[in-house]
Amino acid sequence: MDQSAARQKISINYIEFMVKDVEQSKRFYQNLGWTFTDFSPEYCEFDSGEIKGGFAQSDDVQSSGGALIVLYSAQLEQSLTCVKEAGATIVQEIFSFPGGRRFHFKDLDGYEIAIWSH
DSSP states (O other): OOOOHHHHHOOOOOOOOOOOHHHHHHHHHHHOOOOEEETTTTTEEEOSSSSEEEEEEOOOOSSSSSOOOEEEEEEEHHHHHHHHHHHOOEEEEEEEETTTEEEEETTTTTOEEEEEOO
C-alpha cells in the first residue's frame, strides 16, 4: 500500500439511522431545526446544518450499542427543553465535562444521542 494512501484523511460525511417511522422521526428532529428532503415514503435525507444523513424505515431498529452521535447547540438549556417537548427520554441531565457541558437523550426509536455546548 502506498504510504500517501494510508495517510489519506477520511471524514464522517453522512449518518444514517434505521427508524420505525420516517414521518415520526422527521417531526421529532424538526424540533431541533433540522430540514428534510423526501426520497420515498421509506427514506428521507436530513440536514442538521452541519452534516447530512438519512432516516431509513426498517422493522429491525437496533438502537443500542453503537457509536454515540454528539450534536452541538449554542443554547443547551433550550435544546434540552426542545427534546423533552418532542418526546425524548432524558438519559443524563446536563453535566459538565472538560471543554463544556452536555446532556444525553433517547429519541423515539431509542437512539442515545448527546447535545453539548461550551
